Amino acid sequence: MRIWALFFACLYFNTYGQRYTSTWYNIDNGLPQSSAKAIVKDKYGFIWISTENGLVRYDGSSFITFNNFKVNNLHFGEFIGDPALDSITVLNNFQENKVIIKNRLPKVTQLHSTDKIAFTRGNEFVHRVANNILACNFYNDIHYFIKLKNSTYSFGKKNLIIYKDAKGSETRITIPFSYKDLNTVFVFNDVLYINDLKNRKTYSIDRGKVSVNAKPSLFNDPNTKVYWQQITNQTFIINNSNIYLVEGKGNELMLKFLVKYDEIGSHSYCSMYYGKEFNRLYLGTLNNGLNVLRLSDFYVAKKEADFSNNVYYASLPFSKSTIIAEDGTEFGKNGIVKRFPFGDNDNYLMMYDKEENILIRKRNSVIRFYKNSGYKKKDSTFIRQGFESFLKSGNLFGASFSNFSESELHIYRNTISSKPDFVFDFKSFVNTFLQYNENEILVGNSDGLYSAVLGSNTIKPIFKNIHVKSIIRTKDNLIWIMTNKSGFYLFKNGKLIKMPNDRNNYLQSAHYILEDRKGFYWISSNNGLFKVPKKQLLDHAENKKTPVFYYRFTKKDGFLTNEFNGSSQPNAYALENGDFVFPSMDGFVFFNPDEVKTYYPDKCKIYIERVKIGNGEFQYFHDTLDLQNTYKTADIFIDIPYYSNLDNLYLEAKISGKENSGWEPVTTGKELKYTINNLDPGEYTLNVRMVVSPDGKYEEKSIKFTIEPFFYQTILFRVAVSVIILIIIMVIVQLTTNFLRIRNKALKQIVHNKNSELKETSLNLEVVKSDLRKETEYQKKLVETISHDITTPIRFIAMLSQKLYESDDLELQKKYFDSIYKSSEQLYQFTLNLKEYTELYKAENIFEEVEYPVNRILEIKKKLFCEIAKERGTTIINANEKKIYSYVNESILTAIIHNILDNAVKNTFDGNIVLDIKENERKSTITIADTGAGISAEQIAIYMNLFKNPKLETPSFKGKGLGLHMVVHLVKKIHAEISFRQNDPKGTLVEITLNKN
Structure with missing residues (x-):
């Protein structure tokens, strides 16, 4: 009884209820069909809706329809199972198919007989009761039962209820009820409750034991409707449009008021689910879709009369839980509390003076409503033309004046009077001021923030090019600058620190800041109300990289409009009862910051x-x-x-x-x-x-x-291509190597041949070099000998010519002429030999193309020297009778024979010179033998040595005659042989051997 007493004590607590916003979803905006026959949430946080065209999963923003099952019947009914075990099942019409929802996905599974909620037992129709919808019908010809985890309740006729436990033991319970009373049945925490609406009693049956409460309550009120869904273990009590949720532990029941929803009877509601985590109530209908009620902790107070102006800017706290507007209306969170006769005034400015009289501006005057008269009496004071606003901060009062080009700020130490204590002139419009310390004020203008020193005309600009709306000192003694379209700033150490905007930039026009007891700031704006941890803003002031996360409240959370209002004076308040109040474009928004929840996603549910x-x-x-x-x-x-x-x-x-x-x-x-x-x-x-x-x-x-x-981007392809390329490279390298090896071998052979040739050429060049050196030396020495041999005949001829000139004897002159003639002839012959020798020395061809008879040369030379030899008493004999031929250069051979014969003629007197030539298969030998004075053995050795040793230096020709030296050189040139020996009995015998090959 004490439990029930506690229940009924709490039953009617706070029946004002919560505000809500309603959103409908149907076939036009998410559902596949406009029915929501059952609603359940799985263990992963997703809401599932059973419809006549499949199953729908809802995550709060989008619907996913599952109706592509391989079944012909997509008309699904109520959910059964256990979400905690990730097992939610649902049957389609006529129980043809079974779908299980597991791991966030539904799939068709095997249907067992035990899965059916309606079946026959003998001649009896049996139906399982797993929920109790708002318009449920129960028939007397059907046997109903409720299946719990370990027990079963069966409802028979004649007030009989049979309880069967897990072991099969039955307990028969008799209480006065009818099948009509099954509309009020529900199960909570495995306790069965049956309400007797006629007798206003409530029966509870726990494991077969019956308890009864005979006191009237909402449970057994005839106007009460019960909705119970077993799978969610949720029971809703609906009474006079008030919706309650059954809560409690064990059999301790309490009702939690959710919302007063006047339209609950206007639609064919058949399913309900309350999401506690996000404070949402889901109502499903048979034909209008799904209605989601967002339950709100915000209250909007406004005038409900037709054509009422609910746009408020200025207000004042009036009591612990109310405020008063400029028109004299006192508002609490549930609406109008009282009206005072303030009349029509400007709705931007209100202020208490030191006696707590209310001051309101009306054009160029100030209206004062006296507190001691209950704000019924008033007076009016004309200030002056151009009066714009009056202000208060700390223990200072202020008034601003404007002539549309310049403005003045008057500061008063007491109330606003005719004579100000301080006057400051500005070229921009003055919106507000704040007493910063005893002698300094901050002035917010339409073009920036200024600092002014009392008792001085010193005005210092702090920040330009911003439109300052208000300057707020929060209870933590921090100063915040609110601007129009430039966001809001923290004023610290004489500087402004820009606070970050929200991601939609709605805080570009922030109005006012209030701080709650938990360290959060509440900021009104032109588009929503924001909540932010104060610590995040202060951390961002120290480090600009620190993120700030704003939580935004909108119309969806219970406002009538997203647009709040601001003013140069404080217009949002923390009331003594803990409520906050902000003015909006459609009434005042009241809320308790400690009760308003902020919703974040479950960290495990992504x-x-x-x-x-x-x-x-x-x-x-x-x-x-x-x-x-x-x-x-x-x-x-x-x-x-x-x-x-x-x-x-x-x-x-x-x-x-x-x-x-x-x-x-x-x-x-x-x-x-x-x-x-x-x-x-x-x-x-x-x-x-x-x-x-x-x-x-x-x-x-x-x-x-x-x-x-793609296949050409796979590792296998790349490896294969790499291998192929590697093989190709290896083949190319191998072929190139083989080619280079062969070429290298050929080049080596060529180099070897070239080296051999070069060596041979080098040797030849050395020989040629030596020969050239010798030839050069030979020519040098030849020139010396020629100079010597020519000098003597010429000197002799010159001497004879002088004697001829000096002599007058004709015989002697004739003798001299003859000597000159012979000497000239000899000199002429010498020069002829010299010319012939020079040409022969330069000759390159030492062989003739056509052979010629050597006899011809001997005969020509015999005729040449015959007369000279006769003068000397010498006979020249050509002993050869047979023609012998040779390929040796004829000119060279002629010069050799000429010189040898010339020497023989010169050295033979009264003697014989024999010319002969003989041949065999390999050689031809020319012999010139004379009987002259001959040459010594020493000279023979010199000439033979000169012939046999080609590297031997050619001795000087000087004093030794030209002929034989030239002969030796020419013989070597034609690769012939020459020998000198003494003739018997006297003279010299010279043999020249010519090779036939």
Whole structure:
């Protein structure tokens, strides 16, 4: 009874309820068909919806329909099973097929008889009750039962309930109920509850033991509707449009008020599910789709009368839980509390003076509403023309004036009066000021932030080119500068530090900041209300690289508009009861910052297992994704069960592998996906991370994917090509080596031959060099001998010519003439020999092309020297009678014979000279023998030695005659042989041997 007393004590607590926003989903925006017959959440966080056209998985932003089963009947019913065991099953109509949802995917599985929820037993129809929908019908001709984990409750006729435990033992329970009362049946934590609406009683049966509570409650109220779903263990009590959720431990029941939903009876609702993690209520209908109620902790207070103006800028805290607007309306979070007769005033400025009277601007005047009259009495003070605003900061009051080109700021130590204590002139419009310290103020203008010193005209610009709307000192004594379209700044150490914008740049026009007790700032803007850890902003002020994660609240969270209002004066307040209040373009937004939840994804629930390649169908993979080389684009889907505003889902991805990328944000739209394109074949890793807590902690998930290469990009192909190229290179190298080896061998042979030739040539060159040297020496010595031999005859002729000139004797003159003649003749012959010798010495051909008779030379020379020999008493005899032929150069041989014969004639007096020639098969021998004075044995040795030793230096010709030396040289030139010996009885015998070959 104490348990029930506690239950009923809490039952009607806080019946004002939560606000909500409603979003419908049907065939037009996500569902395959406009029915949502059953709703359940699996262990992975995804919500499953049973429809008449398949099963639907919902992750908070997108729906995935599964209706490609190989079955003919896609009309599915209620869910049964156990989500905690990753086993959710559902049957289609007529129980033809069974689908099991496991590992986030449904598939058709084998249907057993025990899986059926309706069957026959004998002649009796039996039906299992696994849920109790809002409009459920129970028939007397059907036997119903509820199956628990280890027991079963069967409902018979005549008030009989049979409890059967796990061992099969039965307990028969009799209580007054009818099949109509089964509409109020539900099971909570294996305890069966039956409500008797007629007698206002509630029965609870725990393992066969019955307890009864006879006190009226919402459970047994005739206006109550019960929705119970066994698989989710959730029971909803619906009474007068108020929806409650049954909670408790064991059999201790409590009702948690969820929402007052006046439209609960307007649609054919048949399924319900409450997502506690994200504070969402899901309502499924038979024909209108799915309705998602986002339960809100925000309250909007506004005037409900027609044509009411609910645009508010200025207000003042009025009580512990209320505020008052410029029109005298006092608002609490549940709406209007009271009205004061303030009349029509400007709605931008309100302020308390030192006596807590309320000051409101009305054009160029200030209206004062007196506190001691309950703000009913008022007076008005005209300030002056151009009066724009009045302000208050610390213990200073201020007023601004403008003539549309310049403005003045008047500062008062007391209330606004006719005479200011300090006046400051500006060329821009003054919006606000803040007392920085005792003698210094910060002034926010339309063109920047200034510092002004009281008692001095010193005005120092701090930051230019920003439009300052308000200057706020939070309770932690930090100063924040709010601007129009330039974001907000922290004023620290005389400088402004820019705070980062949110990712949509909505904080470019931030209005006001309030700090809660948990270290968070709440910032209103032109597009939403933001919550951010103060520590993140201060860390960013120290290090610009520190990220800041804003949490954004929008209309989806319970506002009537996303646009909040700002003012030069404080217009957002932390009330004494702990509530915050911000003015908006449609009423005041009240909330308790300690009760408003922020929703982050579960760090363990991020799944990367779906891909769509090009325009193809979804494909599922596990851990590793293989992409064909023909892919163009691949959308890798990131499945995160997140049922709150996607603006607060911070998701980033990057690729590492053959190509790398930095972290880049994933666009949070209807589908979360990362697109891969233009990647080279190879192995990659896709890393995805998301923020899972207000302090910016990341949770990271990665998968590997491989882009298969074309055949010519595979390692095998590359290895094969490399091997082939290597073989080709080896073959080329081998062929080249063989070719080079052969060529090298040939070159070596050529080099060898050339070396031999060069050696031979070198030797020949040495011989030629020696010969040339000798020839040169020979010619040099020849010139010397010629000079000597010519000088003597010429001197002799000159001497005879002088004697001839001096003598007058004719006989003597005749004798002299004869001597001159003979000497000239001799000299002439000498010069002829010299010319012939010079030409022979230069000759290169030592053999004739046609042979000639040698006898002819002997005969010619005999005739040449015959007269000379006669004058000397000598006879020349040609003893040869047979013609003998030779190929030796005729001119050279003629010169040799001429010189030998000439010497013989010169040295023979009164004697004989015999010319002869003989031959055999190999040689021809020419003999010239005289009976003259002859040559000595010493001279013979010299000439023979000169002939036999070609390297022997040619001795000087001087004093030894020219003929024989020339003869020796010419004989060697024609490769003949010569010999000298004494003739018997006297004279000289010379033999010249010519080779026939």
